Amino acid sequence: MSTERGVRIEPGTRRVRVYLGGEVVADTTRPSLVWEVPYYPTYYFPLEDVRTDLLTPDGETKRSPSRGEGRLFTVKANGAQAAGAALRYEDSPIEALRDLVRFEWDAMDGWFEEDEEVFTHPRDPYHRVDVLASSRHIRVEVDGVTVAESASPRLLFETGLPVRYYLPKTHVRMDLLERTDTATHCPYKGEAEYWSVRVGDKVHTDVVWSYRLPLPESQKVAGLVSFYNEKVDIYVDGVKQERPKTQFA
DSSP: OEEETTEEEEEOOSOEEEEETTEEEEEESSOEEEESSSSOOEEEEEGGGBOGGGEEEEEEEEEETTTEEEEEEEEEETTEEEEEEEEEOTTOSSGGGTTEEEEOGGGSSEEEETTEEEOSSOOOTTOOEEEEEOOOOEEEEETTEEEEEESSOEEEEETTSOOEEEEOGGGBOGGGEEEEEEEEEETTTEEEEEEEEEETTEEEEEEEEEBSSOOGGGGGGBTOEEEOTTTSEEEETTEEOOOOOSTTO
């Protein structure tokens, strides 16, 4: 692991592949994990493990205060095209980045760690998810109305986030919940579906979620629902919890 100019870089050991148009654009067993933001890393590929014949220079650049000036490339494969989706910092002040290629995650069709598809962003090797059964009494209030109450929650502890309380739907006022079209995907938990809470004439949008078919490491929360601690009032054993300040607040 190294940190240069505030950028943390670490060699990875998983085989990582990225696809576009059904074709492998990059395939490496020597990825670099680069923390461009504090929350999760980005994969950078050694140049020799990239199909450079599929990359066309855009003539455009993208500047990072820490990583320097990067050249943008359009990726073309089997008729699919992703403009500006590849990036090289050939003259970066960080020497370790100069012979690496970065791909824009959402512009690609698919990402695989070994033979498992990964969504949203790479998994952080220092990120952990633990789900524990509990007998704590959990009560959730929205605008002074009790929306959920349970003495058999599952507590999900995730690195860098507040504890999340997952409750059986039978312990939730589902009549106050309105399903929305929102869906998000977490590389550690899977795809979540969302509900809003309606209390009187006020709607609190997308404050409730559930993983119908979570990934194996989060299987214990399957079918349970959780509320954003940041947006509702949660009482644990009768004690009102302070609303945490996170990126979801």
